[in-house]
Amino acid sequence: MFCSVYWELLERSVLLRDASGLDEEKEAGSPAVVSAVFRQPGNPYTVSSSRRLSSAKNMLLGLALNGEAAGKRNKPVKNQKGNKLDVKVDTRAFQRCRPEYSSFTHDVSRRPAVLHIKEALLLLHKVTLIKGNMEPSDITSLLCELGRVAPEQTVVVRGDTCFYMLLRHTMESLPSFTHTQLLEILQSFLALELSPSHAVLGQLESEFARRAGVMELRQLLLAADLWRSLRCSVPQYLERLGDVISRHFGQMGPPELVQFMYVLGESRYCPASLLPPLEVLLMRHLDRLKGEELVTVCLGLFKSQSSLSEGAVRRLVDRTLAVIEHVSDFGLVNVMKLMRFSHLDHVPWLEAMANEVPRRAPQMGVQGLMHVALACSALHYRDDRILLSVAQHLPQKASHYRSKDAAKLLWAFGTLGIVPGQYTSLYSGLTEVLRERQAEFQRFPEHLLTALLGLAFAGEFPHDLLSLALSPTFIRQASQLQKMELKKDLFTLDGTVGIELPGWTGPRLSPPLREEVTKQLWDYAQSDVCLKMEVVEAESMLKELLGGEAFVCKRMILPHMRSIDLEVHLDPSDKPLSLTSDPLVGSPASDEGSCGPLGWEAGHVGVNLTDDLLAQLTHAKNTLLQPSACPARCPNLCPVEPQGERGGILSVGVDLSDDLWHALTKRKGLSPAVGQVPSRPARRRLAIQVTNRNHYCYRTRQLLGLHAMKRRQLELEGYGVVELPYWEWLPLLRRARVEKLAYLHCKIFSSLEAAKR
Structure with a gap:
């Protein structure tokens, strides 16, 4: 009798906490701020680790691609209707090519039956009853069960004080978990949408890194995929993975190889020592790879900035061209990215694009079309059939642009000598996009300079945007940017204005800055260009x-x-x-x-x-x-x-x-x-x-x-x-x-x- 009354009272308290928790969430406005890290006084695990997603700097295009690394951190912009930035693409479509992927990848579609929030909170209450007698198996079981709650209810679980206690027991018992239990815990954290900066994840990464040398290949791959899904930057684990993965190359079949290349790309990390054996392994399995697997390898190489030999890249593109009818629009763009990075003039592929791009352009997104045009400009390859189809379908998606997209498109068309008269609305439309996205130049000044240089190539000079780029405030902001050198771009733009706009009354670079950059350029010229035979x-x-x-x-x-x-x-x-x-x-x-x-x-x-x-x-x-x-x-x-x-x-x-x-x-x-x-x-x-x-x-x-x-x-x-x-x-x-x-x-x-x- 007492037990039944107790559980009835507990359920009522759970319901009250549930309702009050949801009300507090509405008042706070953002569920992400609820219980991001431990806040309990005296808890030794309350130190939060600041994490940032890793990024790679693309140095291929000089003027054009100075801002590539920054652009990858650009947050998605929503249009007026609230739609996402671009057309949806399935970046993990390759995992449907073979059933073997299910054993070492995270599949969102395999989510178990939903656990009601009342049952979840009852489970959390058990933590206070068991207290210090929790075994690793008890912790794993509780976290896995809690991971079954509906996504919209995870904030309630994370905000419960019993959840804090459960996480504390988890960290104290980390050495006692088996490899399988650790992976299950990581999956439950993913299901509970734990913040990437949560302190427990930092401790968990250290444990995975410590064990990497004794884990199986598929366990290593699954752990890496879960970290990627959590959006966590885990350099410590990736470094250990790079050290030990070579021991497992003999066990790698096509799916394991493709998944590993995918993980490298999403992590923007690949040790140089891994490239030679990876190239050998890739060439061995190349003819067995399917279309979406091939383009995933291309994307992995591009994102991790990994350079294979020219012959290997050419064979990879040859093989992809042979199965191009089975390659998605997203995959086609991935191949173009790799060719841009490798500076590969694969003529049969480029000629095939003259047929494929016009056919696919109507359903491609702005970013995909931008990467096609940018790859053509990087390879100095002008084919009006490709460029015309890109230009024709861009205006229809104007609400989906980022400043980066408009800038790279203007650069690409200007580099390839496309004059405004050939594409009447292209330059004016993209220039208007720049004006609408001026606020983004506060974070990404390189995009404005890239766009204005592309316009200058075509003889277009929007005075308002030039005044912004040459203003003292913008110059100071761009000059102080540590991750890239923008002074040379400013110098090129300033000199162009001085010659081509003789009546210009707007701002200009200061003489000391012009002298500084001139000396830099002349010193480089004397050590390079002047010495060419x-x-x-x-x-x-x-x-x-x-x-x-x-x-x-x-x-x-x-x-x-x-x-x-x-x-x-x-x-x-x-x-x-x-x-x-x-x-x-x-x-x-x-x-x-x-x-x-x-x-x-x-x-x-x-x-x-x-x-x-x-x-x-x-x-x-x-x-x-x-x-x-x-x-x-x-x-x-x-x-x-x-x-x-x-x-x-x-x-x-x-x-x-x-x-x-x-x-x-x-x-x-x-x-x-x-x-x-x-x-x-x-x-x-x-x-x-x-x-x-x-x-x-x-x-x-x-x-x-x-x-x-x-x-x-x-x-x-x-x-x-x-x-x-x-x-x-x-x-x-x-x-x-x-x-x-x-x-x-x-x-x-x-x-x-x-x-x-």
């Missing part, structure tokens, strides 16, 4: 052609463009002038040999094309470099067929036209014809650019956005641009001196003839 040889040959070191200056004409040029000045008679006499010329740092003040012999015009030299040149076409001698990385360019006596000079695609022939056969300086009044300035300035294949879209002669913008700005500054394209200049590096001199003579003086007309 093709640049050194062009400088040497130009000095010989024009008469000495005083007539060629290797410098950053436009420092904010982060590249160098060879500057040459000519007088009205097209004779070289000493650059030391021009006050506008000078390197950012007064380094010896930059533009040294060397003497000039009056009337000297460099190498004279004598009859003997001209005979050598016109006779040389039978012995000069053939297109087959072009380096392996040179694109498949169409050679210019020789026409009669004035055949293609040097057989590298330069047609010996009337103008070039006239330039070659002139014996003296190129003076204007009698009776003509020259309209040229007293000093003609030339910027001679030694380009390489990374300046162009893949397998084309179309300049990428940054380099097209630089050429545009050089012309605005009054320079004539003379390009030494890599498909012509690189093959000549191994040819005779006379051939190089003739080529440079043609390039420089034929450009002058063209300018006259």
Whole structure:
């Protein structure tokens, strides 16, 4: 009789606590703040551990991807209807490929029958009755039962003081649990939605790390998957997992391998020592992997920033292409991410995307379309069928954008030379998204800079956003950002505004900051770009052609463009002038040999094309470099067929036209014809650019956005641009001196003839 009355009273008290607990939750507004950590005075486990999700920094795109790591921590933004940011994707679809996954992964769909909250609270009361006599099996059983409550009732369980006591007993008994019991406890914490920063999880991680060396492979994988599902950063456990997993490689079949790659990706962690054996294992099982498993491997490699050999990545993409009809839209994007990270120019896959992306684009989300466009820009691959389908379906999802999405899309389209006229609403729509998301730039300033640079490539300059980016407050915020270097981006944007917006009255960078970044860029250029063989040889040959070191200056004409040029000045008679006499010329740092003040012999015009030299040149076409001698990385360019006596000079695609022939056969300086009044300035300035294949879209002669913008700005500054394209200049590096001199003579003086007309 007494027991029945007791239990009746207990049930009533439970109901009262249940109701009051729910009322308190409503008043508090957020259930997440209820019992996040222990609060009991004197409890030795009350110290909460501050945890943050790990992230990886993508360094692939330089200007574009400075903010990749920060973007991964960007919280989802909801639209006005309360929908989630993008279309839903199943990131764990690969686990349905084989039944074996169920033994070492967490499956939310296998949730047991729901336990009523009254029964849960009755179980919690048992903790006070048993007190210090709880065995590990009792603790495990209670936690597993409590994990069956409905998700909306978990806050009531977590807020009960008896739950605190149960967690204390759990931590005190950690060494006594079996491996299986520890995994069951971790699963119950996941079901109870325990906060990732809860103190008990820190203790539990240490215990799992201590035991990793004696756990079975599937137990290790299940523990890692549960930690991932809890959204916990567990570096200690992952480090131990990396140390011991190699012992189990012999037991790994396709499902275990794919799950391990998935865990590595979600953890953003992969020791370099694991990559060689993982590559061997992956190649061994590659032909047995199914479509969704293949793309999960791709995503794992991308997220963990793990670099396999080029041959292994190419085989992985080959295999995925063979089963592309079984690959989801999400999986297709994962392959593009890996290709972007690996800089893999897998042409068959890219050509297949010209059919797949237009077909899939209508149901793809903004983020998926953004990653497709971003991968194309990273690979410098322009295919209008892909880009048009992306552009056509973006405006329909404008409410789902993040600032990151808009910024990366503007960067991608601007890099690939897509001008606003080709896609009328694309640039205006994305610019409006930036204005709507201005608040996000407080946390992620890099997104604004990425977007504005992409717009600048296309010749678009939104004054309001530029004023924001160049404001003292924004500059100070961006300059103090420790995780990335944004000063160079600000410098590029500031220099562009100064040239392309001459009437600009808005804010600009301070002179000290410009000088600081200029010195950084020049120091780097001197240690890298200035030492490249093709640049050194062009400088040497130009000095010989024009008469000495005083007539060629290797410098950053436009420092904010982060590249160098060879500057040459000519007088009205097209004779070289000493650059030391021009006050506008000078390197950012007064380094010896930059533009040294060397003497000039009056009337000297460099190498004279004598009859003997001209005979050598016109006779040389039978012995000069053939297109087959072009380096392996040179694109498949169409050679210019020789026409009669004035055949293609040097057989590298330069047609010996009337103008070039006239330039070659002139014996003296190129003076204007009698009776003509020259309209040229007293000093003609030339910027001679030694380009390489990374300046162009893949397998084309179309300049990428940054380099097209630089050429545009050089012309605005009054320079004539003379390009030494890599498909012509690189093959000549191994040819005779006379051939190089003739080529440079043609390039420089034929450009002058063209300018006259």
